[in-house]
Amino acid sequence: ELKVEQNPLFLSMQEGKNYTIYCNYSTTSDRLYWYRQDPGKSLESLFVLLSNGAVKQEGRLMASLDTKARLSTLHITAAVHDLSATYFCAVDPPGHKYIFGTGTRLKVLA
Amino acid sequence: DAGVTQSPTHLIKTRGQQVTLRCSPKSGHDTVSWYQQALGQGPQFIFQYYEEEERQRGNFPDRFSGHQFPNYSSELNVNALLLGDSALYLCASSPAGAGRYGDTDTQYFGPGTRLTVL
Numbered sequence: 218e219l220k221v222e223q224n225p226l227f228l229s230m231q232e233g234k235n236y237t238i239y240c241n242y243s244t245t246s247d248r249l250y251w252y253r254q255d256p257g258k259s260l261e262s263l264f265v266l267l268s269n270g271a272v273k274q275e276g277r278l279m280a281s282l283d284t285k286a287r288l289s290t291l292h293i294t295a296a297v298h299d300l301s302a303t304y305f306c307a308v309d310p311p312g313h314k315y316i317f318g319t320g321t322r323l324k325v326l327a
Numbered sequence: 328d329a330g331v332t333q334s335p336t337h338l339i340k341t342r343g344q345q346v347t348l349r350c351s352p353k354s355g356h357d358t359v360s361w362y363q364q365a366l367g368q369g370p371q372f373i374f375q376y377y378e379e380e381e382r383q384r385g386n387f388p389d390r391f392s393g394h395q396f397p398n399y400s401s402e403l404n405v406n407a408l409l410l411g412d413s414a415l416y417l418c419a420s421s422p423a424g425a426g427r428y429g430d431t432d433t434q435y436f437g438p439g440t441r442l443t444v445l
Contacts, residue, residue, distance in 0.1 A: 260436040317369030
């Protein structure tokens, strides 16, 4: 069964703190995507990771991919309230279309 | 440059009815995918259209059908609505070959249609 699991499902953190969201997937995938979704809104693309060892950074967010471990991480540095949202990872295995993770609901407290 | 647009924004139907949702892809995109997102869950892939044909399909019953028009816009039809069909329906567009030619290839999602089945 193709599964994409995120950990944790819920995360409440203080402003200024660092934390990491983990995304594990059960099948081979050429690439991994991270999306952000605000309540009642659509999905916004954050990162596309294309190869083993890929690392991308945008502002306070940094994503990495380890295809051998089938693991991606989304690291949050010095969190701010504006980062509060739900974050999804997704994979694109051969012969299938996007499979999304369970989502991580992040709440940054002032 | 208009992004992905969807209509209507919200829709309320009763069990057994039929519904049609519409999507216009981002300019320059010719591939359209549909997703169902139940409350508190991640999006689930329904199907993808390219060159007016269904290219791939997720694990959804035949009550879910679609169409793509020559201008690349698309419709999602759901027949015999069930309470469990209540969800946010997302349309995403991408250029042909997305995911195969570089890290700019990703899907762009529309704002979604919120369907409530009573």
